[in-house]
Amino acid sequence: xxxxxxxxxxxxxxxxxxxxxxxxxxxxxxxxxxxxxxxxxxxxxxxxxxxxxxxxxxxxxxxxxxxxxxxxxxxxxxxxxxxxxxxxxxxxxxxxxxxxxxxxxxxxxxxxxxxxxxxxxxxxxxxxxxxxxxxxxxxxxxxxxxxxxxxxxxxxxxxxxxxxxxxxxxxxxxxxxxxxxxxxxxxxxxxxxxxxxxxxxxxxxxxxxxxxxxxxxxxxxxxxxxxxxxxxxxxxxxxxxxxxxxxxxxxxxxxxxxxxxxxxxxxxxxxxxxxxxxxxxxxxxxxxxxxxxxxxxxxxxxxxxxxxxxxxxxxxxxxxxxxxxxxxxxxxxxxxxxxxxxxxxxxxxxxxxxxxxxxxxxxxxxxxxxxxxxxxxxxxxxxxxxxxxxxxxxxxxxxxxxxxxxxxxxxxxxxxxxxxxxxxxxxxxxxxxxx
Ligand SMILES: [Zn+2]
Numbered sequence: 001x002x003x004x005x006x007x008x009x010x011x012x013x014x015x016x017x018x019x020x021x022x023x024x025x026x027x028x029x030x031x032x033x034x035x036x037x038x039x040x041x042x043x044x045x046x047x048x049x050x051x052x053x054x055x056x057x058x059x060x061x062x063x064x065x066x067x068x069x070x071x072x073x074x075x076x077x078x079x080x081x082x083x084x085x086x087x088x089x090x091x092x093x094x095x096x097x098x099x100x101x102x103x104x105x106x107x108x109x110x111x112x113x114x115x116x117x118x119x120x121x122x123x124x125x126x127x128x129x130x131x132x133x134x135x136x137x138x139x140x141x142x143x144x145x146x147x148x149x150x151x152x153x154x155x156x157x158x159x160x161x162x163x164x165x166x167x168x169x170x171x172x173x174x175x176x177x178x179x180x181x182x183x184x185x186x187x188x189x190x191x192x193x194x195x196x197x198x199x200x201x202x203x204x205x206x207x208x209x210x211x212x213x214x215x216x217x218x219x220x221x222x223x224x225x226x227x228x229x230x231x232x233x234x235x236x237x238x239x240x241x242x243x244x245x246x247x248x249x250x251x252x253x254x255x256x257x258x259x260x261x262x263x264x265x266x267x268x269x270x271x272x273x274x275x276x277x278x279x280x281x282x283x284x285x286x287x288x289x290x291x292x293x294x295x296x297x298x299x300x301x302x303x304x305x306x307x308x309x310x311x312x313x314x315x316x317x318x319x320x321x322x323x324x325x326x327x328x329x330x331x332x333x334x335x336x337x338x339x340x341x342x343x344x345x346x347x348x349x350x351x352x353x354x355x356x357x358x359x360x361x362x363x364x365x366x367x368x369x370x371x372x373x374x375x376x377x378x379x380x381x382x383x384x385x386x387x388x389x390x391x392x393x394x395x396x397x398x399x400x401x402x403x404x405x406x407x408x409x410x411x412x413x414x415x416x417x418x419x420x421x422x423x424x425x426x427x428x429x430x431x432x433x434x435x
Contacts, residue, residue, distance in 0.1 A: 005057035010083025018050040027186040036193045039148040042161045043192045044171040058088040059140040095139035099124045158193040165348040191382045198222045213426040225425045226381045227343040235430045241417035250303040260293040291397035297328035316364045337375040344380035383415025
């Protein structure tokens with residue numbers, strides 16, 4: 001950052017630097033916008049925008065020159081040159097006027113949080129010299145990030161992620177980035193922003209024509225390849241992907257089931273939580289959160305993998321086969337989980353559809369005297385887990401760092417399978433070799 005701050009480099013040079021090297025390294029096309037790489041998106045990469053760092057440092061320099069304690073420095077009015085595209089002085093002035101405006105507006109509340117929630121913002125007139133400097137720099141960066149978001153919303157194809165519902169953000173850390181094979185990382189980024197060379201993209205870029213090798217649909221899109229090709233469905237490609245993810249999920253639930261069976265003590269342990277004066281009450285709800293898997297209950301697990309699942313006849317008889325059944329005869333409780341691996345844009349729809357499908361069965365179970373929970377859960381095919389799956393995992397007692405690790409595991413499983421589906425999109429021989 002120091003050379004960026006001190007040298008007279010123009011904004012466009014910095015942008016070129018950021019673009020060329022990172023793209024070449026990750027094998028990303030030019031058409032992928034900067035927002036995908038540096039924005040605070042559903043897919044968060046650890047790349048810090050050089051451009052953002054550059055603007056931050058230039059703004060800092062402007063402030064240092066302007067508010068210097070040395071009158072000689074203050075009065076020279078040395079210009080900070082940044083080229084024509086972006087002017088540091090203007091950006092700083094704008095940031096200051098926004099900060100002053102915010103003070104007039106006063107403290108506001110956003111979202112569903114109650115009045116007075118969160119920490120009070122520092123107001124401009126009450127800030128010290130150093131705090132003012134920090135406020136301005138934060139504001140310069142924020143306005144730049146806002147620009148990213150505005151641009152993302154206006155992008156019809158690459159900005160699709162802004163419309164995803166019920167999807168949990170995925171953060172890629174540097175440590176993940178080094179471990180992941182470069183081809184898969186590149187696939188993940190390009191799939192998220194739909195910039196893979198799918199026939200529908202190729203036809204848009206070079207006006208070429210290509211039919212789906214499997215079902216002959218004209219110019220298939222990535223969505224077609226990964227989740228809606230009829231022939232691929234018939235060949236069992238999506239089933240295979242679904243089962244890969246289901247196996248991972250079942251392993252986690254099985255581990256939890258065994259833990260719950262061992263844990264007899266916690267039913268007897270009823271703790272009273274005293275709250276100290278002025279202390280928050282948030283920890284309590286978390287600690288008292290009861291697991292759906294009642295400890296000590298003789299829980300059974302059945303998963304619709306390898307051989308056909310038979311619904312436990314002691315509960316009810318049905319031809320439906322949910323992916324996972326967890327039930328306990330002693331507690332008389334059933335948990336039905338159904339996994340879908342949908343296109344991220346259709347996650348909410350998948351949830352509603354599956355919920356609808358099992359409503360009747362759940363009613364039957366309840367009539368037979370079993371307390372029943374239906375949990376439709378989703379892991380998006382491009383490696384983004386749904387909020388529903390986090391809810392299920394939390395409910396069975398997977399929390400904290402364990403929850404993070406499991407979420408990451410499930411997301412990677414779906415994404416790895418999608419990569420495989422993508423690579424074999426033209427290969428008709430699926431299933432013949434027993435894959
Ligand atoms: Zn097809």
